Amino acid sequence: MGDRAAVLLLAHGTADTLDEIPEYLSNVTGGRPLPESVIEEIRHRYSLIGPSPLTRLTQEQGRLLGVELEVPVYVGIRNWRPYIKDTVQQMVDDGVTSAVVICLAPQNSRTSVGLYRRAVEAAVGDRLRIDFVEGWAGNLLLAEAFAERLRPLWHSLSREIGDPVPVLFTAHSVPQRTVEPGPDQPADPYAEQARLTAENVADCVPGLKDWRFAFQSQGMSDGPWIGPTVEETLTEISKEGHKAVVIDPIGFLCDHVEILYDIDIAFRDFGRDLGLRVERPRSLNSSPLLTAALAGIARNGLARLAAS
DSSP states (O other), X not given: OOOOEEEEEEEOXXXXXXXXXXXXXXXXXXXXXXXXXXXXXXXXXXXXXXXXXXXXXXXXHHHHHHHHHXXXXXXXXXXSSSBHHHHHXXXXXXXXXXXXXXXXXOSOOTTTHHHHHHHHHHHHTTSSEEEEEOOOTTOHXXXXXXXXXXXXHHHHHXXXXXXXXXXXXXXXXXXXXXXXXXXXXXXXXHHHHHHHHHHHHHHTSTTOOOEEEEEEOOOSXXXXXXXXBHHHHHHHHHHTTOSEEEEEETTOSSOSHHHHTIIIIIIHHHHHHTTOEEEOOOOOTTOHXXXXXXXXXXXXXXXXXXXX
16 A cells, blocks of 8 residues: 555644633643633633634634645644544544644744644654644745735724834743753744744735734743733833734634634723724634645645655
């Protein structure tokens, strides 16, 4: 029998219902208990946005990629169903012998891509040959996909305000301790890669000069998280006299609580208290340009597997 190749997309995942939030959070923390107040706050945030569309949208991204490639595409979730180990088992049962593995987190971090890789390698063992994509923060089609969503909003809002409005690009914050260099590891590339994506998107928007970058959605655990924060940056933008800002979360590929609550509710309320209007572009979700970016990455990986 010849090689049967496939693509495996990896994502963070989220609970499907409010009742599943405690189990989901336990998966996220690796079983470390969280205070009941934290669990209830997260449950409250999910209640305000309705069922999170994250898993459904991730599955749709996989379906669209499969149509584009005409190659089987599977989705494995690190913190929820379908779990990575179960998806890998399904691939093996289906006769897959090799796979390109792409994280739906373009910017490489030990706290995201690193954990995904360990989960995949533990599940795969010696059953599949894999080509693991470490990161794709600098992918130009990814930048164009974000810019395609950003340009019309930025132009229309700037016309309405009467001046070019600033753009605040964001990515998810991570604990400071996870990105610092240590005796046996270099500094984490995450912050640099997140800013690279932001710079590439800004370059795709003619006329955009005033853009900033911040980290959002800092966790509730002890210890410092990397910044600057969105709140600090919005306050700075307001003090400069701006009346509106576009927040563009370039660290996220589809809608979920960090967008639908953190930006659409919390940051908009925070901005309103500052006299600052906060808008954001539509999320990528089923963007054809996102599919094209993933397809190009997958084809390169499939070619490497075929040549090895």
